[in-house]
Amino acid sequence: MKIAIWNVNSIKTRLEHVKRFLGDSGADILMIQELKGLEFPEDAFKEVGYQSQAVTQKAYNGVAILSKKPVKVIHDKLPGDKKDEQARYLEVEQDGMRFINIYLPNGNPVDTEKFDYKLAWMDRLIVRLTDLTKDNIPFAIGGDFNVIPENKDCHDPKRWKDDALFRIESRKRFRAMLNLGLTDAFRVFDTRAENYTFWDYQAGAWQKNHGIRIDHFLLSPTIADRLQSCTIDAKPRDWDKPSDHTPVILELAA
DNA sequence: ATGGTCGTGTGACGA
Numbered sequence: 001m002k003i004a005i006w007n008v009n010s011i012k013t014r015l016e017h018v019k020r021f022l023g024d025s026g027a028d029i030l031m032i033q034e035l036k037g038l039e040f041p042e043d044a045f046k047e048v049g050y051q052s053q054a055v056t057q058k059a060y061n062g063v064a065i066l067s068k069k070p071v072k073v074i075h076d077k078l079p080g081d082k083k084d085e086q087a088r089y090l091e092v093e094q095d096g097m098r099f100i101n102i103y104l105p106n107g108n109p110v111d112t113e114k115f116d117y118k119l120a121w122m123d124r125l126i127v128r129l130t131d132l133t134k135d136n137i138p139f140a141i142g143g144d145f146n147v148i149p150e151n152k153d154c155h156d157p158k159r160w161k162d163d164a165l166f167r168i169e170s171r172k173r174f175r176a177m178l179n180l181g182l183t184d185a186f187r188v189f190d191t192r193a194e195n196y197t198f199w200d201y202q203a204g205a206w207q208k209n210h211g212i213r214i215d216h217f218l219l220s221p222t223i224a225d226r227l228q229s230c231t232i233d234a235k236p237r238d239w240d241k242p243s244d245h246t247p248v249i250l251e252l253a254a
Numbered sequence: 255a256t257g258g259t260c261g262t263g264t265g266a267c268g269a
Contacts, residue, residue, distance in 0.1 A: 009269085010261055034269090036261065059262050106269060114268095146269095200269090201259040244260075244269080 001252050003029040003099065005142040005215055006236075007198070007245035010036040011064070014243055018066075019048055021236055025249060028068050029094070031101035033144045035062025035087075057087040063101045063143070065092055074098065080124035088121070097223065098132065098139035104146045107164030115164050118146070122173040126180075133180050133220065140252075141182075142217040144245065147174045149184070152193035153213040165214060177218055185217040185230035185250055197232055198245045206237060217250050226253040 004027040008014040011032065022030060022045075030050070040054035045066055054064035055076045065071060071092035078089040088103040102125070107118030132139050148166045151157045160166040178184060186195070196211025205211060217230060228251040237246040 013261070034261090037263095060268075108269075203258055241260095 001028045001254065002026060002249060003031070003140060003142070003217075003252070004233075004247050004249045005031045005033070005101070005144075005217065006247040007033040007103070007144040007215060007243060009034050009243040009245065011040065011062070012037055013241065015041055015044060017236060017239060017241075017243065019044070020239075021233075021247060022048060022050060022066070024235075025233070025247070027066075027249065029071075029099060030066040030247075031063070031090075031099065031142055032066070033063050033101065033103040035064060036060060037062065040064060053090060053092060055087040055090050057085070061087045061103055063088060063090045063103050065090055065099060065101050067092075067094065069094060071099070078102075078121065078124050079128055081120075084121075096138065098137055100139060100141040100143075102141060102143035102145065104144060106146050107167075107170065110162065110164050110167060115167075115169075118164060119169055119173065122170070126173060126176050129177055129180055129182070136222075137220070138222045139220045140185075140217060140223050140250065142215075142248070142250070144214060145174065145216045146214055147171060147216075148212050148214055149174055149216075153196075155194070155196070155208075155210040155212070160212070165212065181221055182218040183221075183224040183227070185219050185224070185227055186213075186232065186248065188224075188227060189230055195232055197248060199237060201244055215245055215248050217248060223252065227251075228253055
């Protein structure tokens, strides 16, 4: 089966892009982030053969899971803080597996409460993934992690040195997730630098390949055993009016 | 060093 992730930077603006990607990729499941609005075009996806589950809020954030087959929603927010209203987490079940879609907080500027929120959100996520691991529940978590794991995951480490996406506090927590026994699916197949999933709209970043790798798939051990491929599909970044992110596609043995 | 770009929703803020 094929599962993809994509930060679309507004579903209203990128509806045709997403439909085109579904057609091109034939993905069984597509997890999208940054919907950026209350409305979700459920009917438009139904017309092309995908049911959807969406968690939305006004203007910001928002995540959805599109699927050819039905899914059961397990959590529509990250457990651990009843006061957290931001639409950033969706966990569903299909065929005994959990698929978790996240839009992890950006965290900039680092000298504000936004960075504290990011780190606290990551701590809650580690608790959730620890629980799933203890219960031996097979899962794939994917989405916009807003973390640059290593130097080679950005074009210019000096430029990112003090950024919330690259600060040691963020990378340490990402590492803690890997240390649960999870696999960074993309890195199984390609360990080279200059593989990116995001390029800023400004300063010709895309044309110069000045990007960062911040959209990830992490797999629990039994799912990792079925891993066949994980690739970055850079083509949609070159379409008209693109998102600033591009999809990552995961293939698992049936 | 500065300004450079998008999106929401029509301001300023977020990325």
